[in-house]
Amino acid sequence: MDIDASAAHHASERRGLLVAFEGIDGAGKSTQAKLLAEWLGSKGFPVSVFHEPTPGPVGLEIRRLAKAGRDELTPRREFELFLEDRAWDVRERIGPALARGEVVLMDRYYISSMAYQGALGLDPAEILRANEAIAPRPDLVLVFTLPVDVALERVCSRHASGQDLFEKRESLVRVREIFDGLEGSHFRHIDAEAPLDAITERVRAEVEPMLARVMAAG
Ligand code: TYD
Numbered sequence: 001m002d003i004d005a006s007a008a009h010h011a012s013e014r015r016g017l018l019v020a021f022e023g024i025d026g027a028g029k030s031t032q033a034k035l036l037a038e039w040l041g042s043k044g045f046p047v048s049v050f051h052e053p054t055p056g057p058v059g060l061e062i063r064r065l066a067k068a069g070r071d072e073l074t075p076r077r078e079f080e081l082f083l084e085d086r087a088w089d090v091r092e093r094i095g096p097a098l099a100r101g102e103v104v105l106m107d108r109y110y111i112s113s114m115a116y117q118g119a120l121g122l123d124p125a126e127i128l129r130a131n132e133a134i135a136p137r138p139d140l141v142l143v144f145t146l147p148v149d150v151a152l153e154r155v156c157s158r159h160a161s162g163q164d165l166f167e168k169r170e171s172l173v174r175v176r177e178i179f180d181g182l183e184g185s186h187f188r189h190i191d192a193e194a195p196l197d198a199i200t201e202r203v204r205a206e207v208e209p210m211l212a213r214v215m216a217a218g
Contacts, residue, residue, distance in 0.1 A: 015098060018094070019207060020111055020142065022143045022144070028144055028192050030051070036207065045211065045214055046214075050093050050104065050106055052082075053082065053108075118174075120171075144190050145179065149169075152169060
């Protein structure tokens with residue numbers, strides 16, 4: 001597959017704005033995506049929020065397998081499933097929304113594949129290449145960062161203990177390291193331990209200058 005030609009093809013079709021919210025579980029990205037969507041909506045911008053894994057057929061299969069325990073899956077198979085789910089997302093939701101000129105907020109996108117499947121031993125650069133061949137590059141990636149122990153307190157206080165928690169911690173440390181090491185002109189690392197309002201302000205400040213290319217209603 002010709003990756004460069006494919007990426008250029010996506011780029012040339014682009015209108016709208018694509019923003020990815022990323023980070024380890026418990027970093028607050030879903031909350032921030034929702035708050036930004038409300039703010040954009042109140043200003044008359046057309047906006048969609050999409051979560052991955054998706055509610056499409058492969059996304060549902062991923063959730064089913066996750067419940068059953070990921071032991072059944074090799075890292076490569078897991079990577080392939082997320083890639084297939086993302087192809088569905090691009091075809092069914094992201095592509096059409098961008099073509100309509102919307103602001104598309106991704107609550108997880110392929111940067112999660114780089115971090116989570118990278119933490120399982122796959123090469124993040126290979127994951128990036130495979131994804132950029134099928135999915136548009138985000139205009140902005142907001143990576144919410146916080147210490148793994150704080151994240152675990154936020155998400156695991158209700159369940160998981162002993163070995164479970166230990167295994168989850170080990171793997172999340174690797175996931176966080178990959179997220180934190182990612183750089184690029186379109187990457188912003190945001191301290192997820194800051195007060196909620198301060199984070200919301202920062203997110204708006206990052207997105208606002210990029211809105212010039214999106215048409216607001218009225
Ligand atoms: P979900 O229950 O939706 O969690 P969250 O609310 O934190 O997004 O499950 C998403 C899980 O799937 C999460 O642990 C990260 C993982 N994931 C990957 O491993 N690779 C990917 O490409 C994506 C999008 C998610």
